[in-house]
Amino acid sequence: MAGKHRKPSPxxxxxxxxxxxxxxxxxxxxxxxxxxxxxxxxxxxxxxxKPPVAGAAAELxxxxxxxxxxxxxxxxxxxxxxxxxxTAAAAKAPAKAPVKAAPKTPTAADxxxxxxxxxxxxxxxxxxxxxxxxxxSTARAKETLARDGGDLEGYNDAAWxxxxxxxxxxxxxxxxxxxxxxxxxxxxxxFQSRNRWGSKPQPGAIVxxxxxxxxxxxxxxxxxxxxxxxxxxxxxxxEGNTSNAVKIENRSPGQIVGYGYPDYAK
Numbered sequence: 001m002a003g004k005h006r007k008p009s010p011x012x013x014x015x016x017x018x019x020x021x022x023x024x025x026x027x028x029x030x031x032x033x034x035x036x037x038x039x040x041x042x043x044x045x046x047x048x049x050k051p052p053v054a055g056a057a058a059e060l061x062x063x064x065x066x067x068x069x070x071x072x073x074x075x076x077x078x079x080x081x082x083x084x085x086x087t088a089a090a091a092k093a094p095a096k097a098p099v100k101a102a103p104k105t106p107t108a109a110d111x112x113x114x115x116x117x118x119x120x121x122x123x124x125x126x127x128x129x130x131x132x133x134x135x136x137s138t139a140r141a142k143e144t145l146a147r148d149g150g151d152l153e154g155y156n157d158a159a160w161x162x163x164x165x166x167x168x169x170x171x172x173x174x175x176x177x178x179x180x181x182x183x184x185x186x187x188x189x190x191f192q193s194r195n196r197w198g199s200k201p202q203p204g205a206i207v208x209x210x211x212x213x214x215x216x217x218x219x220x221x222x223x224x225x226x227x228x229x230x231x232x233x234x235x236x237x238x239e240g241n242t243s244n245a246v247k248i249e250n251r252s253p254g255q256i257v258g259y260g261y262p263d264y265a266k
């Protein structure tokens with residue numbers, strides 16, 4: 001297998017308010033009406049919700065509108081209208097939506113725990129898995145199709161080792177640091193372009209392979225996750241699409257092209 005680590009197939013897939021709260025004050029009496037006309041319309045306050053900036057893979061979450069910036073005192077002598085009953089809009093300001101906490105940055109142990117929990121999941125009789133189904137539902141799949149060519153359904157027939165790794169990142173809300181792809185070569189280059197590429201095995205690192213021993217990033221054929229350094233030159237890994245299933249393996253350094261390092265919490 002070479003390049004995109006595909007199963008034998010002809011398919012080429014190589015992946016929002018202002019409210020204006022117009023407060024108005026209802027002023028009763030002809031004198032007050034005249035004064036109000038001379039003053040002009042009461043100013044309205046506004047509040048604008050700004051979306052946070054998302055990372056590369058990523059997924060924008062818009063904040064709910066904040067409180068409105070309502071003036072404490074309207075133009076003119078608002079104290080004269082203090083006994084006027086409040087309108088329903090003025091009496092009840094919009095409630096603030098609860099602020100959603102940012103996702104917790106996972107540790108390497110978190111990633112390994114999730115990955116190994118999938119051991120034993122295998123392809124269906126038609127050669128498909130939940131990892132391929134998930135990837136096909138993502139916006140990232142459309143991006144990689146535009147880059148690599150092919151059609152969306154083709155991911156069902158593609159090797160899914162990298163979709164497995166990408167699925168782990170998504171479940172941990174960590175795709176911005178783990179990357180998301182269906183092509184091992186481009187995934188490795190993604191780490192390299194972020195200066196998170198190297199040759200030292202670390203738990204939770206994303207490990208890229210070439211079975212013939214090439215150390216050229218363009219020759220990468222397979223990908224998995226490091227569980228541990230065995231201390232004898234080999235590493236223990238968890239990998240998708242290994243004999244058509246998620247399995248734990250022991251790999252020798254001669255098969256390893258390099259490692260991508262997600263920015264895990266310590």
